[in-house]
Amino acid sequence: MEDLWTVAVAVFQLWMFVVVFFITLPAMFGLSLGVTSVYIQILVKLLEWATIRIQRGRQEQPSVPAPLPNGIIERAEGSMEEEMEQLRRSRSLEGGEFALSDALYFCKKGLESIVDDQVTQRFSSEELASWNLLTRTNQNFRYISLRLTIFWGIGVFVRYCVLFPLRIALAIIGLSWLVIGTTLVGFLPENSVKYWLSEVVHLTCYRICARALSATIRYHNKENRPQKGGICVANHTTPIDVVILANDGCYAMVGQIHGGLMGVIQRSMVRSCPHVWFERSEMKDRHAVTSRLRAHVAAKTKLPILIFPEGTCINNTSVMMFKKGSFEIGGTIHPIAIKYDPRFGDAFWNSSKYNMVSYLLRTMTSWAVVVNVWYLPPMTIQDGEDAVQFANRVKSAVACRGGLLDLAWDGSLKRGKVKDAYKEEQQKMYSRVIVRQNGISATHTRRDDQS
Amino acid sequence: MGALQSLPGRPEYSDLAEKTGFSFEQIGVLHKRFKQLSHNEETLRRDHFNEIHDLAFNPIRTQIIEAFFDRRNFHQDGEGKVQEIGFEEFVVVMSHFRPPSVHMTEEQREKTRREKLRFLFNMHDTDNDGTITLEEYRHVVEELLSRSGTLEKETAKCIADAAMLEVASISVGHMEPDEFYEGITFEHFLKLLDGFEIESRMTIRFLNMDTTTLCK
Numbered sequence: 049m050e051d052l053w054t055v056a057v058a059v060f061q062l063w064m065f066v067v068v069f070f071i072t073l074p075a076m077f078g079l080s081l082g083v084t085s086v087y088i089q090i091l092v093k094l095l096e097w098a099t100i101r102i103q104r105g106r107q108e109q110p111s112v113p114a115p116l117p118n119g120i121i122e123r124a125e126g127s128m129e130e131e132m133e134q135l136r137r138s139r140s141l142e143g144g145e146f147a148l149s150d151a152l153y154f155c156k157k158g159l160e161s162i163v164d165d166q167v168t169q170r171f172s173s174e175e176l177a178s179w180n181l182l183t184r185t186n187q188n189f190r191y192i193s194l195r196l197t198i199f200w201g202i203g204v205f206v207r208y209c210v211l212f213p214l215r216i217a218l219a220i221i222g223l224s225w226l227v228i229g230t231t232l233v234g235f236l237p238e239n240s241v242k243y244w245l246s247e248v249v250h251l252t253c254y255r256i257c258a259r260a261l262s263a264t265i266r267y268h269n270k271e272n273r274p275q276k277g278g279i280c281v282a283n284h285t286t287p288i289d290v291v292i293l294a295n296d297g298c299y300a301m302v303g304q305i306h307g308g309l310m311g312v313i314q315r316s317m318v319r320s321c322p323h324v325w326f327e328r329s330e331m332k333d334r335h336a337v338t339s340r341l342r343a344h345v346a347a348k349t350k351l352p353i354l355i356f357p358e359g360t361c362i363n364n365t366s367v368m369m370f371k372k373g374s375f376e377i378g379g380t381i382h383p384i385a386i387k388y389d390p391r392f393g394d395a396f397w398n399s400s401k402y403n404m405v406s407y408l409l410r411t412m413t414s415w416a417v418v419v420n421v422w423y424l425p426p427m428t429i430q431d432g433e434d435a436v437q438f439a440n441r442v443k444s445a446v447a448c449r450g451g452l453l454d455l456a457w458d459g460s461l462k463r464g465k466v467k468d469a470y471k472e473e474q475q476k477m478y479s480r481v482i483v484r485q486n487g488i489s490a491t492h493t494r495r496d497d498q499s
Numbered sequence: 500m501g502a503l504q505s506l507p508g509r510p511e512y513s514d515l516a517e518k519t520g521f522s523f524e525q526i527g528v529l530h531k532r533f534k535q536l537s538h539n540e541e542t543l544r545r546d547h548f549n550e551i552h553d554l555a556f557n558p559i560r561t562q563i564i565e566a567f568f569d570r571r572n573f574h575q576d577g578e579g580k581v582q583e584i585g586f587e588e589f590v591v592v593m594s595h596f597r598p599p600s601v602h603m604t605e606e607q608r609e610k611t612r613r614e615k616l617r618f619l620f621n622m623h624d625t626d627n628d629g630t631i632t633l634e635e636y637r638h639v640v641e642e643l644l645s646r647s648g649t650l651e652k653e654t655a656k657c658i659a660d661a662a663m664l665e666v667a668s669i670s671v672g673h674m675e676p677d678e679f680y681e682g683i684t685f686e687h688f689l690k691l692l693d694g695f696e697i698e699s700r701m702t703i704r705f706l707n708m709d710t711t712t713l714c715k
Contacts, residue, residue, distance in 0.1 A: 161553035
């Protein structure tokens with residue numbers, strides 16, 4: 049018994065040694081031993097083989113529907129006016145008349161929305177075209193071959209027994225380092241040494257956390273990196289976005305103060321470097337928020353602010369409406385596009401389905417996090433543009449760069465319903481179709497004459 | 500879960516495929532959509548439909564949603580409304596919009612046509628008495644036209660009355676000045692829409708299921 053215990057302790061010590069010296073320390077200096085890139089390459093080869101195997105299997109045993117990227121039904125591309133024209137011409141109706149068959153157009157459109165709509169699917173995880181050997185994405189794929197199952201089994205073992213403890217250890221080290229380091233730096237007087245030290249602490253901590261997720265991050269267009277006094281906006285998929293972006297520069301975060309562990313982290317972070325944390329009550333007051341942010345931006349020496357204008361997590365297939373509040377502050381906007389590779393794990397945080405802890409556990413037991421970050425050139429509001437138009441312009445740029453769909457819908461629809469105002473738009477359009485240039489009265493008198 | 504899943508030959512699907520004429524894959528796709536809309540519950544309720552954002556655009560969305568809860572559309576000769584529906588009723592209502600298959604006999608084509616027209620009729624006959632009265636007709640016109648903007652209430656009323664008069668003249672022929680037109684019965688409705696190609700216009704086509712994309 050004693051021997052077993054000493055052996056276990058020795059193994060643990062060896063393991064911690066490996067973790068600290070081969071992963072944590074190089075991470076803090078921004079170096080890498082290259083193990084992760086080899087791992088990713090092996091994974092890519094494995095997933096490609098798995099895809100081909102599954103395809104072959106599917107051809108032999110059909111009748112399982114594959115997920116389609118363009119939706120599941122054919123939709124007519126024409127506008128309402130064109131389709132109404134067609135409908136009414138087949139009935140030889142003239143302008144100003146109404147027929148029950150007009151209702152058919154709306155009926156059909158309604159049914160189409162019920163079967164397949166653009167918004168609801170953005171709030172659940174993206175469906176993969178092929179299985180990536182993770183249990184959680186296995187919705188449609190059945191038993192295909194023994195070799196595939198063996199690889200899946202090895203994958204489970206590697207992910208849960210080898211990688212997961214490693215990642216947890218790194219995460220704990222990283223977060224404790226953040227809290228301890230920032231508290232220590234907070235004791236220093238306000239001078240340039242303090243700022244430099246605080247940047248070092250933040251950077252090293254986030255690098256360790258990135259290792260904790262086996263994150264492979266590729267930054268593009270580094271020349272467009274945000275400067276001091278600017279505002280960065282990015283599309284939001286997960287709380288991990290913060291770790292991904294902060295690996296390459298220091299940002300001032302904006303957000304609500306939480307309780308518990310998050311609160312401890314937030315309070316210690318703000319000691320060393322001016323982040324902007326709001327109380328819950330303050331968040332409701334838009335003016336208070338805007339004025340605080342404006343004050344922060346005006347002080348040109350402060351770090352660039354990081355804001356996620358969508359307001360909620362979207363599943364990384366599209367970019368939803370950017371709320372105009374962030375674009376009213378003034379200053380230069382540095383847009384950033386973030387795109388996760390879904391083959392290696394689902395990064396989307398579905399907050400209605402999983403809480404933070406289970407989300408982190410799921411992420412830490414995926415294959416890896418592979419992400420592309422594009423820095424876009426800075427944009428400012430132009431003359432004659434209001435905040436909403438500017439926000440849409442930035443949103444299109446982000447969507448275009450990241451290869452995401454550009455949607456005009458509001459992300460807060462995740463939790464709420466659509467207003468009635470949208471219904472009136474369609475009603476107005478239809479009434480314009482009926483009331484033509486001839487006007488209603490002409491038809492009306494004709495009826496009177498006949499009866 | 501895992502790489503080994505149960506075989507896809509679920510018996511409920513084959514029953515439904517028989518009854519509604521959808522293919523196996525299409526029913527699978529619809530089932531996935533049903534689960535998505537109902538948040539993985541067994542039944543759908545009206546507020547689940549209200550959460551569909553694209554549907555909020557639609558002026559007659561209340562009627563469309565009601566159509567799903569209307570027993571007359573379940574092909575079981577029932578009447579009245581229900582509060583929640585299961586997957587079977589969902590597919591049966593959806594089957595009204597199935598595209599006509601090529602191998603249909605004249606009789607089947609006529610039957611499908613009647614079913615689709617019956618669906619449309621039921622949607623407007625809200626009080627379930629078998630006729631679309633002037634009130635109900637006016638209601639439809641008001642829903643479709645704008646309440647607030649380009650048309651006043653009077654004009655909308657005029658359009659509805661004119662249309663109703665037209666319908667009366669087609670179905671009943673010449674009416675005496677003091678005769679009262681009760682409403683459009685289903686037979687009148689059929690006559691009205693005679694020659695209207697409802698089979699092709701009231702359909703939703705599923706995209707081809709066989710396309711597979713390679714992992715990048």
